[in-house]
Amino acid sequence: MHVAVIGFGNAGGKIADAILEFEADTGRSLCKDVLAVNSAEIDLSKPDRIPEDRRLLIGQTHERVKGRGVGADPELGAEVARRDLGEIDRALDTVPVYDVDAFLVVAGLGGGTGSGGAPVVSRHLREMYAEPVYGLGVLPSTDEGGRASLNAARSLQAFTDATDSLVLFDNDAWRQAGETLQGGYDHTNTELARRITTLLGAGAMDDSKVSETAMDASDINRTLSTDGVSTIAYASAELDRETKSGLLDQFRANGHAESDTDYAQKVHGLVRRAVNARLTCPADVASAERSLVVVSGPPEELSRKGLQHARQWLETQTDSVEVLAGDDPRENADQLSVAVLLSNVTDVPRVDALQERAVDAQERIEAEETARDDEVAELITDENDQLDPL
Ligand code: GDP
Incomplete structure (x- = not known):
């Protein structure tokens, strides 16, 4: 099938890039268009294959963002994506929709831009186009901590709801002992690209011979819907x-x-x-x-x-x-x-574990906030509360 890929955030852009690379290496033609969207200018320079004019910086005029990213805050990521939907639409104007069987929105769920923005854009695409919208969501590894789990568990709900199907990739299951984080990611991104491209690249009917038992796009869409x-x-x-x-x-x-x-x-x-x-x-x-x-x-x-x-x-x-x-x-x-x-697998222990950690992290964050508020109040107030603030 042919897809338009939207890589949201840092992981989204790198994985979209890896898909382009695998497709070129194996002579496939899955991607009719690829767009990388990010709120951090520096991350938009990371992909090697995505053309410069298919990299979109959002949130430039947002007072808290200004091209520097959303600091792993998915609510800010969602807000920035919503505000700049017009710009995203304009960038998608050039997508040859008549020639596209589906949209694929890719994001890491543990951060901010992709975690918050990918569900917003997927929902919007579903409203705008008749083609199905699939998500490719990366779950953070356990050692990234409670905040990443909380972001991912919340995004997972919104992203699943906003797409026709959400394909999951678990960084925990794919982490390799002894590898640096980036080295590990390069390897996992290639493995992920290999799987998604072999699967969705079927039925593209490019220069390959059509066989009687050839898979086509409607079979893939039916299975994913x-x-x-x-x-x-x-x-x-x-x-x-x-x-x-x-x-x-x-x-x-x-x-x-x-x-x-x-x-x-x-x-x-x-x-x-x-x-x-x-x-x-x-x-x-x-x-x-x-x-x-x-x-x-x-x-x-x-x-x-x-x-x-x-x-x-x-x-x-x-x-x-x-x-x-x-x-x-x-x-x-x-x-x-x-x-x-x-x-539509329903027995996914990794998701259960993620949700447990997310609930735990949310409780800890709330308790820490309350304790800190009390400590700050105690610090700035004199011992017997005899002073009036100015
Ligand atoms: P964002 O730019 O704010 O969306 O955040 P990032 O994409 O940098 O990170 C979000 C999550 O994606 C992280 O918590 C990691 O779990 C994961 N991640 C970041 N980079 C990569 C990557 O290159 N490959 C994979 N598989 N996961 C990544």
Whole structure:
């Protein structure tokens, strides 16, 4: 499918950039347009691939912001986004909406600009356009502290409500031991881009051959139109194509060419591996309402029988008949890759834990504020309250 991507805030812009990079590296054409929106001028210089004229600074005239960001305050982030909706609209005027199957709004939920702004803009897009609006929301890692959890838990409610589906990515599950924060993010952003692009990039029908079992945009939209949260599974296998083409004739001569059954087993096995591997956000697969399998690779590897078996297997795993499976032929791909969308998952322990921490943080913040008010009053008032203030 083709999407217009809006990266909101620092994480949103970097992830949108990573999607552009992965798409260019693999010859896909998912993004019809990408817009980075931020209230901090400095963060708008971070992306490498997003064109300069597709970077929008909001809140420039806001007395508390002035191009310096909203300081991890999502209420301010939402206010700034609301105030500058006209500017965002103008920037989106150039989006070729007739050629776009959906909007994708990307944000990290633990900060301010993306956390507060992404739900505002998503709601607005839904009012303005007939195309579905999907969110891609990053949950903060536990060690970012209570404030980030509180921001994320509050944004999660608004963002889910404002979108047709919110795909979650959990920084906690993807944090790598021993990596610096930014090094870690570069790695996780690439992994996230790989998953989202393999999934949504199917059905773009660019220079790839259209197969009978090709996934199309309406299948993806149908699976995502659940109003809940989603997670993505992924696995890939390297194909040594050069060696293979060299050896193929030899194998064939000896009667050892890969059979239909080999191809089917490879596809089915990869789908199973994906679903049992780390999801973008850990969730109980059985709680998914709908799911969709995309198998991407060279046409000869895309076994229809393998897809059928994988679909049947996923039906039993999710205890649902709402499972679609299709392929995405890529003539020159050197990998066979599988992305599985698990839509409207309801058993997501990470979200429960986030909400618990958020409630705890909110209580602590309120208690600290009250205690501080008392301390300040005590400090500035004389001991027996004998003085009148001026
Ligand atoms: P904003 O600019 O105010 O929206 O805030 P940021 O995007 O800087 O941070 C919001 C949250 O996003 C943080 O709490 C982190 O959890 C997360 N985050 C920041 N940068 C990245 C990134 O490059 N990748 C990922 N996966 N998460 C990030």
